[in-house]
Amino acid sequence: MKFETIKRVILAAILLPFVFMLIEGVVVIRSSIKQYRDLEKDRQFADVLARGGSIAATEILSEIAATRLYLAYPGSTTAAEMQRSRVTLDRERRAFYASLPSRDTLDDGLVGELSVLSLAYSRIIAARSAVDQGRYAGSDPGSIYWYAALKQLAVVDALSPLISDPMLLEKSNQLMGILLTYYGERLITGVGTRYLDRGVSARFPVEQFVQGKTMLGEGMDHMVFHSAAPIVREIVAYLGRSSQVKANAITDAILAGSRPTRAVRDVWAAAQSERMTFLQQKMVEAAKDIHETGESLSRRAHIHLTRILALCAGLLILATLVMVLAARGLRLIDRLTRDRETLVGELRNAAQTDLLTGLYNRRGFEVAASALLTQAEHGSRWISVVLFDLDHFKRTNDVHGHDAGDAVLRQVAGVARENFRSFDLLVRHGGEEFLALLPDSTPDDAVIVAERVRLAIEAAEIPLPSGEILKVTASFGCAGRANEVSNRNFEDLVKRADLALYAAKASGRNCVVSGPIVQASAPEERRKTASGGGFDSRK
Secondary structure, eight states: OHHHHHHHHHHHHHHHHHHHHHHHHHHHHHHHHHHHHHHHHHHHHHHHHHHHHHIIIIIHHHHHHHHHHHHHSOSHHHHHHHHHHHHHHHHHHHHHHHTSOOGGGSOHHHHHHHHHHHHHHHHHHHHHHHHHTTTTTTSOTHHHHHHHHHHHHHHHHHHGGGOOOHHHHHHHHHHHHHHHHHHHHHHHHHHHHHHHHTOTTSOOOHHHHHHHHHHHHHHHHHHHHHOOOHHHHHHHHHHTSHHHHHHHHHHHHHHTTOOOOHHHHHHHHHHHHHHHHHHHHHHHHHHHHHHHHHHHHHHHHHHHHHHHHHHHHHHHHHHHHHHHHOGGGHHHHHHHHHOOOOOOOOOOOOOOBOTTTOSBOHHHHHHHHHHHHHHHTTTOSEEEEEEEEETTHHHHHHHHOHHHHHHHHHHHHHHHHHHSOTTSEEEEEETTEEEEEEETOOHHHHHHHHHHHHHHHHHOOEEOTTSOEEOOOEEEEEEEEEOBTTBOOOHHHHHHHHHHHHHHHHTTSSSEEEOOOBOTTOHHHHHHHHTOOOOOOOO
């Protein structure tokens, strides 16, 4: 027995140091794996940020210039150059999206910016088609490209806070500062040139000019306050040259309402052009620097991982030696070395708001409606539904285009929101169809509210992107029933309101029709009414 005790003491003396060393090794390994993942994440974000900055600084602007040259001098040479610029931009866009992390790892703000950027690129595709078909003769699609460039810039800005490496974060701030400075100067130059070319009677675009000055100031703040790198010092030194200081004075004079002479304007235009060329070169350098830094981070991450693997191999060899002396500890060591934690990401909650109109979408509406019915079940005896859609909306899209259709939907949603009651729930039910849930409202109350909304929509004058004013009408179907604690489902109301909307369309449109009333004491009759249907001929 005494020998057994001594054996245990010796075994403990052999195993305990290894156990403590193993615990320390596990901590180091976990910390190193986390560091490795952070470095890989930063490398990926750096690559995305560099590509995004390059697109905003180079590819989009190159296609603008090539397109304008083609519109000014149409021919095979300019057409070929325009096609090359398109291919380059599309290639860089594909590489940009391919380098993005999976969407479930991104925050909602960045996902939203990426969605807006996709819409901006879709407008570029449409503009290309219009240019090819000759619909831009005498006009300039530059605003479409400018908008896409700004949205690309917003994505770059949203990516910067996601980087944790201090050196890479500093370089991203450098790039963001140069981009903001460049686009501020570009806006000032474009607005100022157009203003001066229009003559003394032209109205000075103060808001756009101030926007350019604001972007310029934000860009300089990003550079000066976040970095003291050589590229920043070069930019500050360049902007401190006498020619650039003089150009700034002329800019301030223009903002103050002065109209310089032709000679002064030429000096200002030349200085601004030289400045934008310089800043564009610095943008390319900064984007390249970020990409190279990201690659350096990747190499560091792999070297670090190699060292960790070597450490693990050393620990394994040491474990083997220790287990030769203490075989009984082998299983324990194996269990400790096999333990790994698995990181599981949670999916983002689905958005509950329709992006176009700002109203609830169906998911958000169902959640809000359920909560509202639960709260109102003891204090409300009636509940009603109003279902309405726009008359001849397809004709609006066909005649004026989908941008005009979007403008109509936004305006109608705003009119409806203003004219329904503050406690009514309003949803974009699909396409040009809207639905409102009216608690504590009889069918007669719902008809009154629906008629008020109908008149407001009919009276609204909707400005289209083309400058035209459009007026639309809508047809309404209403239905109501007694509010019951035992029945929180309002699908029967929607069906009956839908039938009433059929009747409104069949009656000539632009009117309100109320469906039959179902009392709480007639469940069988309610089931019969809700089961009605027919061929959808409303459109």
